Amino acid sequence: NHKKAFLLGSILLFFIGLLILSIIGEIHISNFFYMSLVIILGLVHYLKLKFRGEPFYPADFRQITHLTDVSEMVFSFLSLPSIILIIVLLIIIIILLLALPKHTIKWSSRLVFFTIAISMTLSYFQYPKTFMKQVFAENLKTVGWNQVLNYEQNSAIMGFVLNFTSDSVDKPEDFSKQKVEEITNRIVKKTNTKETAFQVDLKEKPHIIFLMSEAFWDPTQIEELNFSEDPIPNIHSYMENYTSGHILTPMFGGGTANVEFEALTGFSMNFIKAGAVPYQSLFDKKSFVPSIVSQLEDDDYNTLAIHPYNGVFYKRNMVYNSLGFNKFFDMDTMKHQDPLGPYISDMGLTKEIIDQIQTSKKPTFIHAVSMQNHFSYVHEKYGENKIKVNGLTTDDAYQLEVYTEGLRNTDIATKKLIDYLDTIDKPVILVFWGDHLPILGNNKSVYKDINFANILENEQRNKEYYKTPFFIYTNYEIEHQSLGTMSPNYLGPLTFEMIGKKSPPYYQFLKEVYEEIPGLKNDMKLNHNEEVINELSSKQQELLNEYKIIQYDLLVDKQISLPKLFKVD
Numbered sequence: 001n002h003k004k005a006f007l008l009g010s011i012l013l014f015f016i017g018l019l020i021l022s023i024i025g026e027i028h029i030s031n032f033f034y035m036s037l038v039i040i041l042g043l044v045h046y047l048k049l050k051f052r053g054e055p056f057y058p059a060d061f062r063q064i065t066h067l068t069d070v071s072e073m074v075f076s077f078l079s080l081p082s083i084i085l086i087i088v089l090l091i092i093i094i095i096l097l098l099a100l101p102k103h104t105i106k107w108s109s110r111l112v113f114f115t116i117a118i119s120m121t122l123s124y125f126q127y128p129k130t131f132m133k134q135v136f137a138e139n140l141k142t143v144g145w146n147q148v149l150n151y152e153q154n155s156a157i158m159g160f161v162l163n164f165t166s167d168s169v170d171k172p173e174d175f176s177k178q179k180v181e182e183i184t185n186r187i188v189k190k191t192n193t194k195e196t197a198f199q200v201d202l203k204e205k206p207h208i209i210f211l212m213s214e215a216f217w218d219p220t221q222i223e224e225l226n227f228s229e230d231p232i233p234n235i236h237s238y239m240e241n242y243t244s245g246h247i248l249t250p251m252f253g254g255g256t257a258n259v260e261f262e263a264l265t266g267f268s269m270n271f272i273k274a275g276a277v278p279y280q281s282l283f284d285k286k287s288f289v290p291s292i293v294s295q296l297e298d299d300d301y302n303t304l305a306i307h308p309y310n311g312v313f314y315k316r317n318m319v320y321n322s323l324g325f326n327k328f329f330d331m332d333t334m335k336h337q338d339p340l341g342p343y344i345s346d347m348g349l350t351k352e353i354i355d356q357i358q359t360s361k362k363p364t365f366i367h368a369v370s371m372q373n374h375f376s377y378v379h380e381k382y383g384e385n386k387i388k389v390n391g392l393t394t395d396d397a398y399q400l401e402v403y404t405e406g407l408r409n410t411d412i413a414t415k416k417l418i419d420y421l422d423t424i425d426k427p428v429i430l431v432f433w434g435d436h437l438p439i440l441g442n443n444k445s446v447y448k449d450i451n452f453a454n455i456l457e458n459e460q461r462n463k464e465y466y467k468t469p470f471f472i473y474t475n476y477e478i479e480h481q482s483l484g485t486m487s488p489n490y491l492g493p494l495t496f497e498m499i500g501k502k503s504p505p506y507y508q509f510l511k512e513v514y515e516e517i518p519g520l521k522n523d524m525k526l527n528h529n530e531e532v533i534n535e536l537s538s539k540q541q542e543l544l545n546e547y548k549i550i551q552y553d554l555l556v557d558k559q560i561s562l563p564k565l566f567k568v569d
Contacts, residue, residue: 004139009157019117027103057275147274168276184561200500205363206427216434225391232411244471245483248519253439257314262488292492294324308344346413377402434468506565
């Protein structure tokens with residue numbers, strides 16, 4: 001269907017093969033390394049599409065040291081017979097390589113091959129600066145807003161190449177120091193005449209807890225499924241009795257760091273390239289990034305993060321320092337381990353949060369990211385599955401039952417936390433939400449089994465694949481509201497409003513954007529009726545452009561707007 005893209009990709013593969021040949025010099029060994037490379041990268045691309053619904057990006061090489069997710073995907077995909085077959089094939093290949101006559105290329109020829117191959121390969125991967133820019137313009141059509149479609153139309157090879165030279169963030173076309181100052185002054189001067197949605201007057205600063213629950217979702221909402229009992233009765237009750245709604249997460253099946261990036265900073269992945277992880281690609285260049293953490297630290301809060309996993313994952317050990325956290329407790333420094341399955345349980349995380357609140361001598365902000373319900377949902381991961389699910393094939397039903405058992409334990413842990421918070425005299429607010437939907441079944445078979453959100457006809461492009469539950473508990477009197485669906489970047493302003501804290505101009509700007517586009521995702525915008533906005537109004541477009549310019553200034557450029565946008569009079 002896309003012959004030109006296929007041809008361009010095939011030519012690139014030829015030159016990569018020629019490059020390997022020029023380096024190794026022996027034809028059979030070169031072919032083995034070349035085919036192994038292509039097969040491995042092809043398999044990675046296939047598995048990522050299969051489990052995460054995303055193609056393989058150049059930015060994924062930044063996560064090469066984080067092989068846990070990849071290994072789980074690979075081993076769940078490989079059966080014992082397939083592993084034996086691979087081993088047998090490798091043995092046969094090695095025997096053939098030893099038995100076949102050697103065909104070595106002369107050094108003079110290798111030098112010529114190397115010069116041609118490296119020049120052509122670089123001309124592809126640096127195409128904006130080479131003659132290939134014109135070739136690509138005439139034969140390829142970049143679809144930056146939808147990378148799955150981009151790879152479909154341009155081939156996996158050329159889709160990868162088109163993303164190779166891209167920075168994590170594109171510089172806005174009209175970006176300039178003058179433009180930043182102009183937008184900043186408009187935001188600062190604009191007075192917010194609207195009354196806040198929550199009227200609250202606390203006599204002391206409250207404790208604030210952000211609890212982002214790994215892969216937390218509500219499968220009981222699916223009408224085609226029957227559960228022997230409600231796995232999350234307490235959380236359902238909290239959602240009914242406290243302010244609640246749904247988070248429009250920017251990710252599916254993984255990418256937790258990008259969700260917490262939005263929640264903590266108020267920035268949006270809408271302006272970040274697909275496949276990029278800001279924690280890994282942008283924070284190295286900034287010693288300080290403004291966030292709700294730094295705002296509260298300036299207000300004499302104790303600020304700490306808790307994540308019951310390896311602290312170097314997503315560079316959290318460095319990123320959290322840039323965001324303003326005083327302390328970071330990971331799996332090696334947490335007091336309460338309480339394992340459930342392969343990870344520290346949500347109950348262990350709950351006990352850690354309670355300990356920190358009990359021992360804190362001043363108001364505390366805790367950002368906790370759980371790990372218990374992380375993929376994969378293998379046989380007896382949590383022991384006996386106490387809840388049965390009907391409406392799926394046997395294998396899919398069992399996998400959902402494993403996941404549901406994790407949810408049941410999350411619900412128990414959440415109740416323990418809130419029961420404790422009910423007993424303390426100091427005001428406290430808890431913001432609880434799921435970071436993304438879980439990966440369920442081989443090639444999303446659980447979702448496909450019931451055609452959830454029309455996945456069979458429209459592969460994972462429905463808003464339902466990006467909506468997770470959230471609720472906001474308080475132990476003080478406040479009006480509770482149903483907030484529909486909103487993006488994580490608005491959680492900071494919402495929290496400040498619910499504790500009666502004056503917001504900095506940047507948060508007031510985010511509230512202005514929220515009024516127009518409460519659901520903000522790179523390929524999806526939702527209004528307050530949870531309807532997809534097919535065409536932005538001029539006001540919405542202007543706000544997003546201002547948002548993009550300010551975010552670029554604060555995250556990438558010289559932070560000109562920082563002193564004014566984050567100052568609270």
